Amino acid sequence: MRNKKQFNNTDEVTDINISPLIDMVFILLIFFIVTTVFVEEEGMATNTPDPSPNLDKPDEEKERLSLLIKNNGEVFARFGANETNIGIGGVRAVVQQEMQQEVYPILINVEKESLIDTYVRVHDTAILAGAEGVTMKVVQE
Amino acid sequence: MGKNKKALSATDDVEDINISPLIDMVFILLIFFIVTTVFVEEPGVDIIKPMAFNAADLPKNCILIGVTESDNVFYGGEEVGLSGIRLKVRRMIRENSNYPVIIQADVGATNGTIARLIDECKLAEVPAGQIHLSLEKLNN
Numbered sequence: 341m342r343n344k345k346q347f348n349n350t351d352e353v354t355d356i357n358i359s360p361l362i363d364m365v366f367i368l369l370i371f372f373i374v375t376t377v378f379v380e381e382e383g384m385a386t387n388t389p390d391p392s393p394n395l396d397k398p399d400e401e402k403e404r405l406s407l408l409i410k411n412n413g414e415v416f417a418r419f420g421a422n423e424t425n426i427g428i429g430g431v432r433a434v435v436q437q438e439m440q441q442e443v444y445p446i447l448i449n450v451e452k453e454s455l456i457d458t459y460v461r462v463h464d465t466a467i468l469a470g471a472e473g474v475t476m477k478v479v480q481e
Numbered sequence: 482m483g484k485n486k487k488a489l490s491a492t493d494d495v496e497d498i499n500i501s502p503l504i505d506m507v508f509i510l511l512i513f514f515i516v517t518t519v520f521v522e523e524p525g526v527d528i529i530k531p532m533a534f535n536a537a538d539l540p541k542n543c544i545l546i547g548v549t550e551s552d553n554v555f556y557g558g559e560e561v562g563l564s565g566i567r568l569k570v571r572r573m574i575r576e577n578s579n580y581p582v583i584i585q586a587d588v589g590a591t592n593g594t595i596a597r598l599i600d601e602c603k604l605a606e607v608p609a610g611q612i613h614l615s616l617e618k619l620n621n
Contacts, residue, residue, distance in 0.1 A: 358504075365507055372514030379521050381543065381583050382536040383613040388599045409592070452593030456548075456586045459595075460531035460616065467535045478596045 384463070387475050389447075405438045405446065407431065407462060411453040411481065415462060418449075431462055435469035445473035451481055521545060522557035528587045536618035544573050544582045545615075546598065550589035554598065563597055570605035581611040 408416040408423070417426045417434045426434055435446065446466050450459055463474045524547025546566060547555035554562055556569050573580060582602050586595055595614075602612050 362500075362504055362507070365504070365511055369507055369511045369514065372511065372518055375520070376514055376518045377521060377523060378517070379519060379523075379541050379543070379545075381539040381541075381545075381585075381613075381615050382618045383539050383583060383615040384533065384535055384537065385610055386584075386595075386599060386612060386614045387609065388596050388603070390603075450592035450596065452591060454592045455588065456590045456592055456595050456614075457531045457588040459592050460533050460614065464533035464535050476592065476596055476599075478593055 384467075386463070387473075389475050389477050404444060405434065406449060407446065407466070408449040408479070409451065409454045409458050409462060411451045413454065413458050415458070428458070428461055428465070431465045432469045435466050435471055439470040443470065443472050445475060446471045447475050447477055449477050449479045452478060524555040524585060525558035526553075526555045528585050529589075530585065530615055530617040531588050532617045532619050534619050536616040539583055539613055539615075540581055542577070542580055544570055544580050546570075546582060546584050546602075548584060548586040548590045548594060548598065550587045552590055552594040554594070563594070563601060566598065567601045567605045570602055570607060574606055581613060582607050583613050583615050585615040 404419075406418045408418055410416065414425055415428055415431060416423045417430070448459065448462055448466070459476060463476075466474050519541045521541070521543060522545065524545055526547045526549050528547055528549065545556075549555065553560050554566055556566060561569060570582060584595065584598060599612050603609075
């Protein structure tokens with residue numbers, strides 16, 4: 341009883357009680373702190389050929405360079421019917437040589453069980469060697 | 482009880498501490514977090530990203546899809562599989578048509594799965610060139 345009286349006495353000061361506001365702001369703050377995720381992603385665009393079979397025919401007729409990643413991680417360079425095993429280390433030289441004559445996007449054929457790590461390395465090297473773009477295409481063994 | 486009452490009345494006599502700087506600071510923090518918050522559902526799986534030199538910064542607002550070493554496809558903390566991802570991505574694209582898709586693939590994921598995942602995203606009406614592979618950037 342006495343306590344209540346005292347409380348009323350102090351209330352006579354004409355201040356707006358801002359403690360609910362502060363409580364609310366704190367709750368909002370905690371909500372946003374908890375839900376914030378700092379997404380910092382770096383990466384590169386990847387593409388697969390559009391499903392129309394007419395598009396990749398002209399490339400083969402022109403005997404353009406394409407690469408092939410085997411299931412076991414071996415990398416082959418393919419000119420028309422010619423296939424040579426160049427390995428990841430050989431990609432840069434082959435692509436660079438080809439790009440000196442004409443710059444065009446490179447098709448990387450991948451076998452289903454090859455690893456994304458190998459593909460990323462070949463893609464990266466091809467771009468560094470001056471290729472205009474890279475397309476990933478899945479081929480059967 | 483009696484002790485508590487005494488303490489309360491004692492503090493009443495003391496002048497109030499000025500809390501307005503505290504409130505100002507809290508407001509500033511609040512505004513900072515409101516501005517920086519993006520509501521992105523993370524795949525929620527541990528992934529070792531492939532490394533590359535050609536890695537560009539990607540937008541913060543995006544659709545994240547995780548692919549683990551054993552080729553399991555995760556979205557928003559649950560395994561959805563290759564067949565379930567199209568529905569999820571399409572729903573997100575309907576709401577936010579400019580969101581790119583970022584695939585967080587583990588180094589051990591196979592190209593067959595990634596290529597099928599990209600095809601599924603294309604079928605879910607993700608615009609061409611908006612599908613990215615998440616990478617660890619190497620500095621030369």
